[in-house]
Amino acid sequence: MSTLSPLPKIGTPSRAWRSRADAWEFLGYAIKQLDLDRQSGSSDSGLHSQISRTFALLDAVEPYWAEPGVAAVAQLRQLVDDGDPHAALELLAGLAHLPLASGAEQGSVSGLVQESLEDDAAQAEQAERPRFEVLVVDNITPQEAEALKNNMAAQRRPSDAFTYEINVVPSYEDALVAVLLNPDIQAVILRPGFSVRSSQQLGSDLRRFLAGHTPEGLQALRPVKRILGLAEEISGLRPELDVYLVAGVSIESLAGSLTRKFRRIFRRQDHLDLHLSVLSGVAERYEAPFFTALQDYSRRPASVFHALPISRGGSVGNSPWIRDMADFYGTNLLLAETSATSGGLDSLLDPHGSIKQAQDLAARAFGAQRTYFVTNGTSTANKIVHQSLLAPGDVVLVDRNCHKSHHYAFVLAGARVSYLDAYPLDKYAFYGAVPLASLKRRLLEYRRAGRLHEVKMVTLTNCTFDGIVYDVERVMEECLAIKPDLVFLWDEAWFAFARSHPIYRRRTAMASAAALEASFSSPAYAARYAEQAAALHDPVTGEPLDDEAWLNRRLIPNAAKARIRVYATQSTHKTLTSLRQGSMIHVYDQDFMASNQESFREAYMTHTSTSPNYQILASLDIGRRQVELEGFGLVQKQSDLAVSVAQAVARHPLLKKYFRVLTSRDLIEPQYRETRAAMPLREGLAELEDAWQRDEFVIDPSRLTLDISRTGIDGDSFRHSYLMDDHGIQVNKTSRNTVLFMTNIGTSRSSVAYLIEVLVKLAEGFENPHPSSRPRTVPVLSPASPQAGGSAVVAQTPPLPDFSTFAARFRVDDACEDGDIRAAYFESYKPESTAYLSADELALAVRAGQEVISAGFVTPYPPGFPILVPGQVITRQTLEFMAALDTREIHGFDHERGYRVFVDGSAVSGSGSSEAGVTETAVEAAGIGRLPAAS
Template identity: 50%
Template sequence: MDSVSDYYSATQLRSDRWSALREVTSEIARAPGNKISALDRARAQELFESLALIEPYWAFPGMAAFDHLRRQLDHNSFEDLAFGVHRVTRALTTGAYRRRRIPLERDNFNTQEEYDDEALLSPEARALAKPYFEVLIVDNVSEQQDHWLKSNVAKMRRPEDPFVYEAVVVPSLEDALIAVLFNHNIQAIVVRPGLVLKSRIDNEILQKYLNSAGGSDTIDAMKPEDYGPELCRLIGRVRPELDAYLVTERSVEDIAGLDLGICRRVFYNQEDFMELHLNILRGVEARNKTPFFTALVNYSKQPTGVFHALPISRGKSITRSHWIQDMGAFYGPNIFLAETSATSGGLDSLLEPHGPIKQAQELASRAFGSKQTFFATNGTSTCNKIVVQALVRPGDIVLVDRDCHKSHHYGMVLAGAEVVYLDSYPLNEYSMYGAVPLREIKHQLLALKAAGKLDRVRMLLLTNCTFDGLVYNVERVMEECLAIKPDLIFLWDEAWFAFARFSPTYRQRTAMRTSNNLRKRFRTEQHAEAYAKQQMELKDATDEDLLNTRLIAPPTSRVRVYATQSTHKTLTSLRQGSMIHVSDQDFKGEVEQSFHEAYMTHTSTSPNYQIIASLDVGRRQVELEGFEFVQRQIEAAMAMRKAISSHPLLQKYFKVLTAGDMIPEHHRQSGVTSYFDNEQGWTDMWDCWEQDDFVLDATRVTLSVGGTGWDGDTFKNDVLMDKYGIQINKTSRNTVLFMTNIGTTRSSVAYLIEVLVEIANELDDLLDDASKMERLSFERRVKNLTENYPPLPDFSRFHDAFRPDNVTPEGDIRTAYYLSYEESNCDYLELTGSLKDALDAGEEVVSASFIIPYPPGFPILVPGQVISQEILAFMLALDVNEIHGYRPDLGLRVFTPEALAALPKAKAIKTAAE
C-alpha cells in the first residue's frame, strides 16, 4: 500500500483508500470457507485505520456506518463487509449519496441503484435534482448528543426546500478548520458553545492543514470564551465563501465588538432549529442566485414578436432555412430562444446596467472580494485597454512589465503614456523570461524621483501570474512601491489567475485580497508606529539603502488596485468572458466617470448575452464549489509532477521544471526548490507562498523536452497534437507547458503519462536501431537544445527621438506608433541580410512596429525601440510559426533615418549636442 506521504491531498487519499478497501474486502469475501490470510486482514485493518483519520469530517457514510463496517471485519462478517464497502465506494464515485440514502445492508439493496451514476444522467435530469451540501456543526458532544443534534437538524427539512443537506459534527476548533479544508461539500458552519480547542486526532498530516488555516501558534493563544468567534474569523481566512452561524451564551455587548469573520447571524443560548435551518438555506440561496442567467432563461420562455435587428433571435432565420438546419440541430433551440438585441423584457444593458446584469456584477464583486466588478464580453485584452485608458492621461509615466500581454502595449499607445519598460530576470536555459524583481521596480521609481518626475508616475502594470506560472509577492510589491509613491495605481493582469481566489494558499497573492488587507493594516496604530520608526532609521538613507530595505508604506497611502481576469481561461465561462475587479479608494471621486467613458469606448453596444450569462453562472459555481474544483485542479497537476519525476524511463528524456529551475535562489527565502522530491516526497507549499518573492503556480507544469531532440514547437504540433490529440498553448525553444484547469480529470493526467511513456519507448527503440551517424545526429540536436541556447535580450531602449531626455528611460510609444502610418517613413530590412549588415556597421536601427511571437503574446520589439544585436540573435533563434508584425517575405519594418531625423525631439537633441 502506498505511504500516506505519497499523496498530496486528503481527498485523493480518501478516494484511493476506499478503492483499495473495496479490492481487499472483495478478495476476503471470496476466500473459501472464510479462511482469509493474516496479510489480507492486516491490509484491511490498516486501510480502516488510515480512513479513520479522514472519515469524521464527512457526512457520508458517517462514523456510525464506518464503525459498523470495522466491526464486521472484527466479527468475520466478510460478505456483509464486502457488500457495504462496495456500496460506499460506488456511491462516492458516482455521487449517488448526494441524491438519496444509500443502504449498506444486502436486504435493502435494489439492483437498479447499481447504475445510479450521476455522470450518466442527462443534463436535464441533473438540473432537476435538488443540490446537496453538508453543514458542519462544531460542538463537543457525546455520541448520544451527536445523534440528537443530527436528528433535530434533519427534522427541519421540508419537501419544498430548494436544497438537501446532511450534518457533520466535530468537537473542536482544530477539527472544524481541518473539516473545511478536507470536505468540499461543506457550505455552512454552526458553531455551538460546547466546542473545545484541540482535536482528538493527533497526526502530522493534519498539522499542515492547520498551518494553512492560521497555524498552531495562533490557535494555542486563544481564550476559551473566544473559541467560537475566532473560529468564524479563521474559517473566513481559508474559505471566505462559506456561511457561519454562531450559537453563544455570551452577552450581546461582548459579541458586538468582535470580528466575527464570515458569521451571518448570532443565536443566543438555545437555538431555534427551524430558524437556523431557514438561515442556512437562505445563505446558500444567496450564493446560488444568478440574476442575469435566470432573467435570460425566463425571457427565452416568453412568446415574443421580433421586430429588431437580429434575424437569428428566437431561431427564426434558422428554422425557416432549407440550408442551415445542421446549425440548429447542433446547438439546439435554447441558445437561439435566448438571443436578442433587446434590453427590455426582464433583461438589462451591459453599458448602463440597472437590473439583473447590475445584480450579477454585484454578486461577482462579493465573490472575488472587490469593491466593484465589471463584466466584459470581448476578453481581457479589452479589459486591459479599458483600465489603462480610464486611468492614464497623455504624458503620464507608466512602469510596465516588458513581457506583459500585447494588449497593454496597445493600451499605452491609445492612452499616450510614456512607458518605462521593466526587465524580467531571464531563464536563458529554457528560452523564457521570469518576472520583474522588486529591486528593478524600486530602482526605476527612485530614478524617476531623483529626476523630479515622480508626480508624473501614474501606474505600475504587472502580470500575475505569468504565462509560465510565476506569481509575485503582491503585498510586498504594493507596499514597497507605495513607500516611494503613496498614490501609485496598480494594474495586475490576472488573466490566468481568476481561480486563485478559491484556494486558501493562492488567495493570499491575489490583487483584491491584498488590497483589502493593506487598507485594513494601514489604519492600525501598529502600522503607524512601524512607519514612524522606519522613517527615523532611514532619515539619511541613500538610494542603495532604500533598495536593500523592506520599505513600509505611509499610513496615508491610497490603495488603488485593479485586476483584469480571463474568467474563460481558468473558470467556467464562454470564450471571451472576462471581468475587471476594482479596489480603488479614489474610484468614486476621481475615476468613475473616466472609467465609464473608457468602458463605453471599448465595449460593444451588442454584447453577447450568452457570455454574460456564463459569467453569472461561473460566479455561482465558484462560490459553491470553487474550493473543490481548484483543489482537484492542483491535485491533478501534482499527480502529473510526481508521475513524470519518479518514472525512470521518462527521466531519460523529460524534466519537470521546478521552482528551483524557474526562480533564482535569492528570490526563494523559504528555501523550497520543488513541490515534489523523489526522496522526500511532497513539500508543503504554504511556507513559500507566504515568504518568497516569487512562487510557482503548481497548476502549470513546464516540461523540458530538449532531451527528445525535438524543439518545443515540433513536439507540440507534430507529436502531441497530430499524433495523440493533446492540445497545449505555450512552448519555448525546448519546453512545453501543460496547464491543468478545473475541468481536468485524473483520467486526463493518466492519458498524458501514458502518451509520454509511449514516446519515450519509441525513442528508446529508435536509438536502439540507429546507426552511428543517426545517433550522432540525435545527440547534436539534444545538445543544441539543452546547451547551445541564445541569451534572452533585455529591453534595449527607446530611440532618442522618442525620449524626453537621457536621464530616465521612458519613451513616447504613441508618437512612434503613428509615425509608422506614413509608408514613406518606413523601410524593410532582412534579418540575415541588410539588418545584420546595418547593425554590424554600428548603425542605429529602430523598429517601426510591434513584433510579437504568439504564443506567448508579448512583444520583443515595440515601435520606437532600438534594435540590438541580442534582439536580432534571439529573433533568428525563435521557433514559433506565428510572429505578429513580421513579414517573412519583406523582413523587419523599421524607420528610415530621414523620418527619425525630422522629428522635433531628434532635432532638439542634435542642436543641444552641437
C-alpha cells in the same frame, strides 16, 4: 489478490480527496473479492491486511465528513471482522455519496455494487437536489451529536431547494482540518463548548500547518475570544463559507459586537430559524440572476421585430440549408438570442437589473469593491483599465514581456512607457518576472530626475503564463512607500482560479489590496513607519537619504498618504467556467468614485460592444456561482493532479531519462527565494504556505514546465507533431526546449493518466527509435545520447534580449527610460516614413553601428510578447534571438519583405533597400543569421 496496490497515505490536505476516494473504491473491490473467496472456499490473509490498512486510513479522514462518515466505517469493519463480506457489500451498496477514485463525488463504488435506493422515491427526489454538509464545532457526546442531527433533520421540508447533512467535530483544530479537507462543507456552526486540540492522529504536514493557525495560549482565553479567533481563521481559509454562532445565553449582548464575524447568532433552541438560514445562505451563493433571467426570457413566447434574425431561431428553424446549426447547438441557444434589454435581461452598458446584480455577486466572490463583466476578452479589459487611468504624458512602468494588449493600450492612451525587464531564463528561452529591486530602482530614478510626479501606474502580469507568481502585497507596499499615489493593474488572466485556494489567495490583487488596507489601521503600523522614516531621511533637512538605503530596506508606505488603488483583469474563460472571451475587471480603488468613475465609464463604453453576447454574460454569472460553491475543492484537485504528474515523471525510470519537470530551483533564481523546497506542494500544505509567505516569487503548482532538451526535439515540433497530432493532447505554450502543461478545474484523473501514458510511449520511442515510433512529419533524430541532444537544442538559442531603448526623439531625456510609444506608432502612418529591410540588410546595418528604429510591433508566438515596439532601437541581441527562432507565427514581421523600420536617411533609403550592396559574405561576417522562412 496480490496484484492490488497498497493505498497511498494521507500526507497532506491537498491529497486527502484522492486518498479518500482511492480508499473507498479499493474497499469496494476488496470486499467483493472477499465475498467471492468465501463462496469458493479460498482465503487470502494478504487481502485482509490491506483491508485493515484501508479502514485505518478511513478512521483518520472520515471524521471530517458527514457521509458516509465514521459510523459507516465502523459498521463495515464489524461485518468484515464477523466474516460476513456479503452483508458488508450490501451495506456498502446502500451508502450514499461515496467519493469515487475517478473524481465523481456521488454514486456507487465504481459499478462494483449496485445502488439499492432506486425504489425509494422520496430519497431519489432528494438526491436530485444539490447537497452539501454543515460543520458543527462543539465538544459534545455522540448521543448529543445524534440528537442535534435529528433536530436539524426534522426541520427539512419537501420544498427545500437543497439538502444537507450535519457533521460534528469537537475542537478548534478539528474545525480547521475539516474546512481544509472537506470541500462539501458550505456552512459552519460554532458553539461555545469546543476544545482546542484535536485527538485525531494528524500527519506532520497538518500539524505544521495548524501550528501557524492556532495561537499560543488559546485555551486560556475566554470562550468568546476563542470563538472569534476560530471564526476569523475559518473565514481566512475559506471566505465563501457562512459562519453562524449558537450561544446559550445573553445573545442580545453579543449581537452588536459580533455581527460582522457571523452571518447570524442563534439560541440553541432555534433549530428552524437556523435551518432556514443555512439554506438561505447557500441560496444566495447559488443565485445567478442574469443566467436565470436569460432562462426565463427563452421560455417566453415572443414575436421578433428587431435586428438579429437568429433570435428565437427565426432564420434557422425553417431553413433546409442551415438547420444543422440548431441540431448542433440546440434550440436553447437560439431562444436565448436577442438584442432586447427588457424582460429582466438588462443592459451591459448601463446595468441596473440582473447584470448589475450578477456583477455585484462577482465582486463579493472575488473580494473586490466592484466588478465589471467583459465579453471580448482580457485584451479588451486591459485596454479599458489603461484608458480610464492614463492620459497623454503619464508614465507607466510595465513588464516588457506582458501581453500585447497592454502595449496597444499604451498607444491608445498616449502614455509614456517605461519598460522593465524580467529576469531571463535563457536556458529555457523564456522570462521570469520583474524583481522588486528593479521596480524600486526605476521609481527612485524618476525621483532623482524630478519626474516622479509623472509616474502614474505600474502594470505587471500575475501570474505569468509560465506560472511565476509575485508577492503582490509586498510589491505594492514598497512601491507606495516611494510614491504613495501609484495605481496598480495586475493582469491575472491566468490566475482567476487563485481566489478559491487559501494559500494562492494571499497573492491575488484583490486579497492583497484588502490586506494592505487592513494593515494601515493596525495600532503598531504608525510606530513601524516612524522608525523607517527616521532611518531613511536626513534628520536635519528631512530629505530622503541615498537610493541605496531605500533599495536595501523593506519599505512600508505612509498610511496617512498612501492610497490603495488596485485593478485586476481576469480571463474567467481561461481558468474557470465561462464561454470563450468571458473576462472580468475587479476594482479595489479607494479613489474610484472621486477620481476614476467617469473616465472608467467612458473607457468601458469605448471598448464594449453595444451588442454583447448574452451567452458569455450568462456563463460568467454561472461561473461565479461555481467559484463560491465548489471552487475550493476543484482548485485543490487541479493542483494535486499536477503534482501527481510531476511525481510520475521524476520516478519513472524511462520518463526521467528524457523529461524533467522544472522546479522552483530552475525557474526562480536563488536571490528571490528564502525557502529551499523544489516543489513546495509536493512536500505538503505547510511547506507551500511557508514559501508563499516568504519568497519573492513562487511557482503555481498547477503549471508544469516539462524540459524536453534530452529528447533532441524542439518544443514546437514536440507540441504539434508528437502531442497534438499524434495523441490529441492540447497545450498552449512551448519554448525551444520546454512544453507547458496546465491542469485546470476540469482536469480529470483519467486525463492525467493518459498524459503520463503518452509520455511513456514517447520515451519508449526515443529509447528504441524506428519509423513507427515517431510522427510521419518528423525526421529521424540521431543525438549521440539524450543529453547530447538536449545540449544541441539549448545551444541554438541565444540569450533573451532585454529591452534596448527608445530612440532619442521619442524620449524626454537620458535620465529615465520611458518613450512616447504613441508618437512612434502614428509616425509610421506618414507617407514615405517607413521602409522594409530584410533580415540580412538589417543585420548588416546594425553591425555597421547604424541606428535603425522599429516602426511597429514584432511579436513571435511563442514567446508571445513584443520583441520590438514602435520607436525601439533595434540591436544585434534582438536580431540574434529572432534569427534563432523557429516559431511558425511572428506578428509584425513580413517573411517576404522583412522588418518595417523608420526611414532616417542613413540605414534605409527605400523599401527593401540598404546601402552599398549587401552581400552574403557581409551578412556572414556580421555574425547574424537569417530568420527562417515562413511556414
